[in-house]
Amino acid sequence: MPAGSARRLVALSLPPGERFVDVAEEVWAAGGAILPLDPSAPVDVVRRLVAELRPHTLVDEDGDGERALPDGVPVDDGVAVVIATSGSTGQPKGAELSWNALQASAAATRQRLGSDSSDAWLSCLPWQHIGGLQVWLRARSASLPVAIHPRFDLEAVRRAEATLVSLVPTQLTRLLDAGVDLARFRAILLGGAAAAPALLSRARSAGANVVTTYGMSETSGGCVYDGVPLAGVEVETDSAEGRIRIRGRVLMNGYRLRPDLSAEAFADGWLVTQDVGAFENGRLVVHGRVDDVIVTGGENVATAMVADALSEHPDVRDVAVTGVPDEQWGERVVAVVVAGSRTPTLDELRRWVGERAGSKAAPHGLVLVPHIPRLTSGKPDRLALRALAQDSSPGAG
Numbered sequence: 001m002p003a004g005s006a007r008r009l010v011a012l013s014l015p016p017g018e019r020f021v022d023v024a025e026e027v028w029a030a031g032g033a034i035l036p037l038d039p040s041a042p043v044d045v046v047r048r049l050v051a052e053l054r055p056h057t058l059v060d061e062d063g064d065g066e067r068a069l070p071d072g073v074p075v076d077d078g079v080a081v082v083i084a085t086s087g088s089t090g091q092p093k094g095a096e097l098s099w100n101a102l103q104a105s106a107a108a109t110r111q112r113l114g115s116d117s118s119d120a121w122l123s124c125l126p127w128q129h130i131g132g133l134q135v136w137l138r139a140r141s142a143s144l145p146v147a148i149h150p151r152f153d154l155e156a157v158r159r160a161e162a163t164l165v166s167l168v169p170t171q172l173t174r175l176l177d178a179g180v181d182l183a184r185f186r187a188i189l190l191g192g193a194a195a196a197p198a199l200l201s202r203a204r205s206a207g208a209n210v211v212t213t214y215g216m217s218e219t220s221g222g223c224v225y226d227g228v229p230l231a232g233v234e235v236e237t238d239s240a241e242g243r244i245r246i247r248g249r250v251l252m253n254g255y256r257l258r259p260d261l262s263a264e265a266f267a268d269g270w271l272v273t274q275d276v277g278a279f280e281n282g283r284l285v286v287h288g289r290v291d292d293v294i295v296t297g298g299e300n301v302a303t304a305m306v307a308d309a310l311s312e313h314p315d316v317r318d319v320a321v322t323g324v325p326d327e328q329w330g331e332r333v334v335a336v337v338v339a340g341s342r343t344p345t346l347d348e349l350r351r352w353v354g355e356r357a358g359s360k361a362a363p364h365g366l367v368l369v370p371h372i373p374r375l376t377s378g379k380p381d382r383l384a385l386r387a388l389a390q391d392s393s394p395g396a397g
Contacts, residue, residue: 006031007074011050013037016127016151021136028106033075035082035094036128036377039215040291049084052119053256074259082256083130083217089095094256095217099131104142104249104334105134105220108230110375113164113187115210121146122162124153124171131191131213135166141159143179153179159206168192168378169199172210173318176202191215191222192378194304196311196319214286218271220250227283264286271311276302294323294331298361301333306363309356310335315344320372321363324389334365334389338372365392 010027012034014020024034035055037046050058056072059065075082078098085093121139123146125132139146149156152171158178163186167175172190175182182188182203191213203210213222219233223246229235233248247270254262265271276293277286288304299331303321308315310319318338326332335349350362373384 008032009035009055009075011035011037011055011058013039013058015039015056016123016148017150022126028080033079033082036133038128038316038352049092053094054084056177073199079253085217093261096253096256097220101220102137103141104232106138106215108232109138110142112230119144120162120358122160122165123148124157125166126376130217130221131166169195170374170378172203176206187211189213189222197308198311205235218252219246223250224284228375237278242278244273244275244277245270258287296329297332305357306333306353306361310349313344313352315340315342318372320385322385322389324386332364334367334392335363336367336369336372336385336388339368365389367392
């Protein structure tokens with residue numbers, strides 16, 4: 001690392017692995033911060049992120065060293081990682097995470113899961129997302145071994161001797177379908193996207209100790225496990241719309257170079273999220289994002305509620321729900337479904353949802369797909385879903 005590199009931001013367009021670790025450690029030792037990027041991202045996406053977040057240098061797989069970038073801006077003292085959010089579907093933002101926040105998150109996870117002298121982590125999530133990067137950082141913080149794989153691989157998981165792993169629901173589904181023994185993991189942290197109740201039931205029936213997590217880049221990753229906030233984390237929902245608010249040491253400093261967005265994100269020390277939920281029997285239940293509520297026929301319908309109901313149908317293998325404009329209803333609820341051994345009809349699914357979530361939640365459109373389009377974080381690709389839903393024919397009812 002060149003002299004005078006303190007407080008520099010270095011973009012790492014590298015897959016998880018030894019080189020990423022070596023460069024990151026060198027940057028941190030010099031007082032700088034890292035900006036993990038997706039090494040498979042299109043050139044235009046990388047350019048947009050670089051222009052918005054203004055790192056000093058870029059390290060990628062094409063060269064042996066760092067490539068200087070114009071207009072680099074120093075990071076604030078104490079910032080260790082900048083995580084890019086919404087870079088592929090909206091305005092790029094960089095959540096600035098301090099060492100204090102990252103270490104508080106790692107310590108709280110260790111406290112909740114407990115510790116074992118034989119613990120070892122398995123890393124098979126991308127490191128440009130906080131959920132993937134935190135696997136390495138948790139292992140690093142506790143001086144635990146970590147097996148790093150640059151991408152998810154069924155056989156690598158099957159052969160792994162790790163006791164702890166983080167997965168997204170799609171990966172968990174694939175492992176169950178492949179008959180991988182998941183009972184040998186002491187804990188499986190499941191995050192990135194909401195997990196269907198049917199998937200959780202299936203995994204637990206297979207002996208897997210699944211711990212559902214809720215969090216985001218702005219909270220250093222998961223900060224609520226199985227509906228209960230981690231130590232040092234406070235969570236509340238407002239009475240008006242159920243907006244989830246979070247407070248604690250795990251929070252980001254703010255959005256890099258965007259004091260306006262940082263001011264919008266915080267209120268009296270609380271991070272005001274874009275999610276809505278409620279506490280039920282002392283546990284946080286996340287209903288979805290504020291903009292994932294569909295207003296149809298004058299009624300508010302949460303897409304997560306519809307997806308949960310559909311996921312329990314025996315002929316639905318995977319599902320996502322979205323809304324599209326409709327002249328009659330204002331918005332039309334559309335189910336995007338991966339069918340099981342038998343293909344369900346729209347009328348069947350409408351009856352199924354109506355019996356479980358009320359007639360207002362019953363979908364008015366159905367799109368059958370071979371797989372649900374998802375982002376690398378595991379979350380459904382909302383833009384792709386809406387494009388698919390536009391092609392659906394309105395159903396009766």
